[in-house]
Amino acid sequence: MAFDTARGVTVLFGGLTSQPHATDTWQWDGTCWKQLVVPAPTARGAPAMAYDSARSKTVLFGGNTWGLGGDAETWEWNGTAWTQQLIVGPPPRQNHAMAYDSARGVTVLFGGLSGTSRMSDTWEWDGIKWTQRIVAGPSGRNGHAMVYDSVRGVTVLFGGVDQQNTRLADTWEWNGLTWKLRFANGPSGRSHLSMAFDTGRGVSVLFGGYNGSAFNGETWEWNGQSWSLRSAAGPAPRDDHVMTYDSIRGKTVLFGGHTNADSDDTWEWNGTSWTRMVPPGPSPRDKLSMAFDTSRGVSVLFGGYTGTNNGETWEWHNSEWTQRSVSGPSPRRYHSMAYDTARRVTVLFGGLAGSESGETWEWNGTTWTQRLVSGPSPRYGQAMAFDSERGVSVLFGGFAGTYNGETWEWDGTTWTQRNVSGPSPRAYHAMSYDVARKVIVLFGGYGGAYNGDTWEWNGASWAQRSVSGPAPRRYHSMAYDTVRQVSVLFGGVAALDTGGSAFNDETWEWGGTQWKRLLLNAPSPRKEHAMVFDSLLRRAVVFGGSSIARFGETWWLGAPLCLADLNGDGYVDDADFSIFVLAYDSLECADPPTPVGCPADLNSDNVVDDADFVQFVEYYNALVCS
Numbered sequence: 001m002a003f004d005t006a007r008g009v010t011v012l013f014g015g016l017t018s019q020p021h022a023t024d025t026w027q028w029d030g031t032c033w034k035q036l037v038v039p040a041p042t043a044r045g046a047p048a049m050a051y052d053s054a055r056s057k058t059v060l061f062g063g064n065t066w067g068l069g070g071d072a073e074t075w076e077w078n079g080t081a082w083t084q085q086l087i088v089g090p091p092p093r094q095n096h097a098m099a100y101d102s103a104r105g106v107t108v109l110f111g112g113l114s115g116t117s118r119m120s121d122t123w124e125w126d127g128i129k130w131t132q133r134i135v136a137g138p139s140g141r142n143g144h145a146m147v148y149d150s151v152r153g154v155t156v157l158f159g160g161v162d163q164q165n166t167r168l169a170d171t172w173e174w175n176g177l178t179w180k181l182r183f184a185n186g187p188s189g190r191s192h193l194s195m196a197f198d199t200g201r202g203v204s205v206l207f208g209g210y211n212g213s214a215f216n217g218e219t220w221e222w223n224g225q226s227w228s229l230r231s232a233a234g235p236a237p238r239d240d241h242v243m244t245y246d247s248i249r250g251k252t253v254l255f256g257g258h259t260n261a262d263s264d265d266t267w268e269w270n271g272t273s274w275t276r277m278v279p280p281g282p283s284p285r286d287k288l289s290m291a292f293d294t295s296r297g298v299s300v301l302f303g304g305y306t307g308t309n310n311g312e313t314w315e316w317h318n319s320e321w322t323q324r325s326v327s328g329p330s331p332r333r334y335h336s337m338a339y340d341t342a343r344r345v346t347v348l349f350g351g352l353a354g355s356e357s358g359e360t361w362e363w364n365g366t367t368w369t370q371r372l373v374s375g376p377s378p379r380y381g382q383a384m385a386f387d388s389e390r391g392v393s394v395l396f397g398g399f400a401g402t403y404n405g406e407t408w409e410w411d412g413t414t415w416t417q418r419n420v421s422g423p424s425p426r427a428y429h430a431m432s433y434d435v436a437r438k439v440i441v442l443f444g445g446y447g448g449a450y451n452g453d454t455w456e457w458n459g460a461s462w463a464q465r466s467v468s469g470p471a472p473r474r475y476h477s478m479a480y481d482t483v484r485q486v487s488v489l490f491g492g493v494a495a496l497d498t499g500g501s502a503f504n505d506e507t508w509e510w511g512g513t514q515w516k517r518l519l520l521n522a523p524s525p526r527k528e529h530a531m532v533f534d535s536l537l538r539r540a541v542v543f544g545g546s547s548i549a550r551f552g553e554t555w556w557l558g559a560p561l562c563l564a565d566l567n568g569d570g571y572v573d574d575a576d577f578s579i580f581v582l583a584y585d586s587l588e589c590a591d592p593p594t595p596v597g598c599p600a601d602l603n604s605d606n607v608v609d610d611a612d613f614v615q616f617v618e619y620y621n622a623l624v625c626s
Contacts, residue, residue, distance in 0.1 A: 186227030
């Protein structure tokens with residue numbers, strides 16, 4: 001991680017997750033993290049990064065590429081794109097440290113782990129070539145930290161672990177010619193710590209690390225003469241986190257790390273205290289509902305339970321939440337929602353709002369409107385999905401003293417009950433609409449016993465699919481992935497939910513023939529969350545839910561794509577516009593002139609129209625996939 005002073009953002013790349021390493025690029029602006037969807041270095045953990053302020057480039061070197069050991073690549077990020085520098089430099093390594101010497105205009109690299117050897121070499125990168133400095137200095141090590149002290153003109157190094165697996169507590173300084181050991185009392189021996197230089201106060205800030213048996217949560221500062229223990233409060237003890245100093249806002253930023261599990265929290269240190277930074281978004285809740293508005297490219301969230309019923313409206317767009325300050329349905333939980341692509345409104349029905357509700361509401365992106373119509377009896381725990389082939393929202397089941405097995409359809413004007421046999425009466429099941437096969441898929445639920453059956457509705461009748469799959473459950477969620485043409489199921493609970501032992505974190509897919517379990521790094525086990533498929537970014541999005549406590553996390557499944565890059569060259573430019581126009585002129589994705597796969601249908605509604613053009617322009621104005 002490094003702070004880009006030219007653009008005023010903190011840049012983060014890659015890292016070790018609970019599964020193989022990451023290859024994503026993120027920016028933190030002090031309020032929100034934003035993922036930049038760009039071609040990038042291969043996935044890796046434990047690289048080193050530093051920001052070259054003279055050339056306005058973030059420099060990345062090395063790291064551990066999963067299963068392949070250390071890496072020797074040099075990459076640079078200019079705020080728009082990653083470029084590999086095809087030069088010979090330091091040998092492959094990981095867990096090394098780098099800092100940018102602004103006085104001499106070079107990035108300094110020291111040490112790291114190469115195979116089983118701890119390195120003790122010093123290198124400098126001037127933007128053109130790497131030069132090894134043949135000097136005596138710190139012993140070979142990895143997991144140390146380095147920063148450049150711009151007040152005193154020296155690079156400061158602390159700690160690490162040596163070849164004998166001893167955690168080190170030495171402080172060194174590099175002035176461009178020699179390394180000097182500074183004899184000072186300070187932090188105890190540790191490795192995999194992190195440091196940042198606070199230019200406003202002229203001190204090097206150190207946090208955390210690992211001493212061989214325990215994680216550390218101390219904050220120390222080095223003023224060039226002595227170490228001071230500043231605070232034991234703040235982020236939980238950890239190692240393998242990253243830190244940088246935001247010189248515009250005067251804050252040291254910390255992200256992630258590892259204790260008994262990987263962390264995804266962001267903290268800031270102002271020189272006095274740590275503050276956990278929580279990006280704007282809905283408060284932790286469960287029993288909510290969401291729908292994806294394909295016309296505007298936003299996920300709409302309403303209500304839920306936060307200890308009391310909630311009546312907020314939120315929208316998720318491009319990795320950011322925005323609360324819509326509007327009046328609408330009364331606070332409620334266990335309601336159902338679906339997006340009507342024909343009339344471009346989100347439909348909400350029922351829920352538990354003090355008592356069971358039988359209200360129908362619609363959200364057009366600006367206002368909520370209650371539709372004063374008769375329809376299904378008041379209920380909660382029902383499921384709803386929109387059938388785009390027939391232009392109706394389909395509702396099944398629910399609970400109001402007894403479990404319900406009715407099938408209803410809403411065409412925007414009238415609710416119609418379909419007098420058909422089908423799934424047994426139930427609530428807390430999940431449904432999604434399979435666009436490719438033109439059927440609504442229903443799984444699970446509870447009707448006095450847990451259900452594990454799979455059903456499909458074709459608009460005329462329900463058919464039970466005799467297949468094995470997820471264990472019987474309730475309180476799970478489902479969404480249809482229009483890219484891979486599968487219904488995705490996540491989570492739920494499969495037994496009495498006392499003590500949290502039965503909460504589930506499984507991910508399953510249904511393509512119409514069989515259920516397939518995906519072995520993924522998933523959100524923690526939970527129930528009563530909501531999930532939609534974001535067809536703009538082409539990923540399933542999960543929010544909220546509960547196990548022992550309620551969650552306020554946003555998760556997504558699948559790496560987002562740069563949708564408007566229709567020719568796949570990493571840029572959104574006139575070549576992509578030509579492809580878009582070809583599809584737009586034909587309008588219908590089924591028409592012969594449309595490119596295979598209809599890539600210009602950015603919102604996946606099977607028509608290339610003005611709604612897609614609005615989304616295309618958003619990417620085109622940015623020129624690159626970001």
